[in-house]
Amino acid sequence: MGAQTETEVEPEESTPPPESGKRPGLLRRLWRRRPVKVVLALFAVFLTWLSWSLGSALTAPGNDSAVARVAEWARDHHLGPLVTGLETAQYKMNPPKVGGRPTIALGPTGPTPAQSGTAAAENKHALAPTVTPIALAPLTSPAGDPLPGEGAWKVIGTAQGVPAVQAAMLRPDNEHTSYVAAVVSMDQRLVKFQLHPGTDDPGPDNWGVPPNIPPEARNGLLASFNGGFKVGEARGGFYLNGVTHGTLTQGAASLVFYKDGHTTVGSWGQDVSMTPDVVGVRQNLRPIITGGQVAADVDEAIESGWGLTIGGKFFVWRSGAGVTADGRLVYAYGPALSVRTLAELLHQAGCVSAMQLDINPAWMSFNYYQPGADPGAPTPTKLLPDQERPADRYFEPTSRDFTAVYAR
Template sequence: MISPALKDEGTWRVLASVGGQPVMWSTSIRPLASLGSVVASAVVIDQTRLTAGLFKGTEIPGDGPWNNYKRVMPAARPALVAAFNGGFRFNHIKSGYLSEGRIVRPLIDGEATFGIRADGSSIIGVLGTDMFNDGTWTTLRQNLPPVIHEGEISIARYPGTYWGSELHNVTYVMRSAICTLDDGRLLYAAVGDVDINALAKVLLLFDCRTAMQLDINKPLPQFVTFTRPGESKRDGILLDKRMGNPNRYLNNATKDFFAFFDPALLPANVVK
């Protein structure tokens, strides 16, 4: 990290609570002394106290009908805690995709995977090593091999992998990722502008155990919490000013996204 730190830089603050108890904490840092303009915004998520869902976009994956489709449905909005972006477009990756029990693209062993079970519990892991397609998963969303696995940067193990670039072949862009920490909680990070190697260094700095790169290029990386918990009328609050429309996940998302809910407020069988 760059020293001296700016005021409040690196200080974790409560971002969201459920039942009066914190479930998400956020911070922002300048993590790389060699790249002083890079800023990393991160959120630690206690997913054990939340219900997760993958929402499908009109373009990615498209091809409905889906229950969780293009926006958080009105019945689930009072329970909505946070939402964030999914992964790459299918034309950029070969990674697998299973959701709501449907296989959209064949799953690949060795790929980083966001898994959600029928009870809404969720983990990040490597398919075939940390988790298996044993019929207990309602969602297995893959996005490239792991950036970090078992606490070590693993990029070099996957030569030839397309880790993503800007439209004009610029590799230093805003990138996002999700990882598992040593204590089992999740961490979401939006970091920019970086290449895949710098992203990996930042994720290691945050003590990621297994990390999966998500979408890249502004304004696609996006993490949003919401006003007025428990009410039907909600408005998005961006984690980071570099992010886009705060109400994207309440309106008409073209790409898939993940959302976390307060299970005490979520009606049964509304989110699949």
């Protein structure tokens, strides 16, 4: 090859890589811009608030699960549609099973008064009962031939030597036959009721009653059960000892408590109203039984009328309470219940007026108690073993309202 001429082009030198210092320079320039500073400052404030707000919800008193606490926090901060969407998706992936047989015993699993040595010792020399026990007819499951023990009443609490609280278990429909619901009958001649507020709902105020059952208030304790929806979602109010949260609403289904310890269920302004003897009112939606008949609209407006928090799904954990013609208070709860099957359980148990209570499995429970050597330390037992909340739920401050049941 010949020598390079003047017309030949020298090879271009390769472009040197960008200096490593240019990126920090860009970041420094961005940081100097006021809009960027404002956005970052607002983001820092948001993270600080989020940590404080959610942290406060997670560390609040009580034994609510972390999932329940986060869900309630989200609903309280206008994220209800997101929670409902997640619940709906979960339900679609895991709908209630159709067919099958129950895997739990069709009767209380804890000690009953007949099995309690302490109770037997206390009643050994007791006088003859002054109250005649009410004979309860067995409940019939629509699922067909009864399983052993199905629908039979079992005593889970006594007073004055007489059955005061009795429970029966049965399959609530002929489709979801592997699920069991429980029905409880409470004889108001023998028991009395106390409404308790929750720390979050209805929230703190001068209620005159604690958000738990302390040791000094456990003597004679027979049972406890959950309240209703959050007051802001219940379409009604909560009243206790002269203090009201929400608004007591005409036509709302109402669980009403009186000075003498008895309670009833009715439509506010029609069956029940404010009188000097009323000490507590817990309203929740509209009645599901009126005048001895299941309400005609129990199959209508399922989501908007009977429970938005679970996304209006039909067969879910539900609870309810009603009153019978002979004055008994009846409570029912269980999984895979529709509004209609809940109402039919209460109706079959004799209710002439009834209401739905809470429907979220994280909030409902029925617990019964057997006395021991220490009156302040009765043994708690879950009526349905598959209920989510622990048996001693109401021994600690709880976020939701509830009712305690005592022997008279």
